[in-house]
Amino acid sequence: MSIFDSVRRQIVPIHPEGYIFIAIFAVIALILSWLWSPLGWIGAILTVWCAYFFRDPPRVTPLREGLIVSPADGIVSSIGYFVPPPELGLGDKPLSRISVFMSVFDCHVNRAPVTGRITRIAYKPGLFLNADLDKASEDNERSSLIIENAAGRFGVVQIAGLIARRIVSFVREGDSIGTGERFGLIRFGSRVDVYLPDTAVPLVGLGSKAIAGETVLADLTSVEARRSYKVG
Numbered sequence: 037m038s039i040f041d042s043v044r045r046q047i048v049p050i051h052p053e054g055y056i057f058i059a060i061f062a063v064i065a066l067i068l069s070w071l072w073s074p075l076g077w078i079g080a081i082l083t084v085w086c087a088y089f090f091r092d093p094p095r096v097t098p099l100r101e102g103l104i105v106s107p108a109d110g111i112v113s114s115i116g117y118f119v120p121p122p123e124l125g126l127g128d129k130p131l132s133r134i135s136v137f138m139s140v141f142d143c144h145v146n147r148a149p150v151t152g153r154i155t156r157i158a159y160k161p162g163l164f165l166n167a168d169l170d171k172a173s174e175d176n177e178r179s180s181l182i183i184e185n186a187a188g189r190f191g192v193v194q195i196a197g198l199i200a201r202r203i204v205s206f207v208r209e210g211d212s213i214g215t216g217e218r219f220g221l222i223r224f225g226s227r228v229d230v231y232l233p234d235t236a237v238p239l240v241g242l243g244s245k246a247i248a249g250e251t252v253l254a255d256l257t258s259v260e261a262r263r264s265y266k267v268g
Contacts, residue, residue, distance in 0.1 A: 038207030051067045051145055053204055053221055054090025056097040061086045064069050079126050081101055092145045095160035095249035097216030104236060106246035107149045107192055110229040112253075120231045123158035124180050131191070132232040135247045138222070146194060146220045146248040148213045149230050152185035179203040179220065183213065187256050192232030194222050195211055241265030 038232040050058070069076020087153040097105060104137040114135035120126040138144055158180045182189050194203050204221045213219060220230075240246065243265070246253065 049092045051092040097249045104149045104254040106251040107146050108136040108144040110136045110246045112244040113137040130197045135229045148217050151215045152183040154211045155184045156182040188233035193229040195227045
């Protein structure tokens, strides 16, 4: 193990997708520093932010049949019934959907909400509207996949945002994936929608903070009534 790898592991793991961007930011910072020292400090701060953006910390995923965990870090921005994207092949009936909005300060490595087999992956080019808007689910560039298991089919949609310009997928159709495993990444600020079977009971409220691979968004086996929330 190199000295660089040792230091990286002690601080926070960085996803390999970020290495080239961190290097570019660092070179620009050096050039700016050569031109004018205060600009160099600004470049250094942006380089640190870039490394922070591409962090990929380990997560502790709850494992119990029926649990649906968050695919993304961020804020729960929408809970309700919406018609899924046509490329998912889930029909034109509104399905339960939970959306998690990621700011440029959130970790952008996305993780599988459930265990299953990836039966469909579909990419659709589009606009780059603010991902926090409902309209973004229809108009923005997106990458969609279906994870299928004994409980049903789950739609997971990565949506590019106002700043995001690239959706990266780590999986292929036919792959098996476990709850909490990494399946993709979005650069640089975006949203992930999860379409759920009718039996799913949401366990989060609007504005809740979600952690990818850890926060339970919904439960397929819960017998409790749907929860209500208040902002304190």
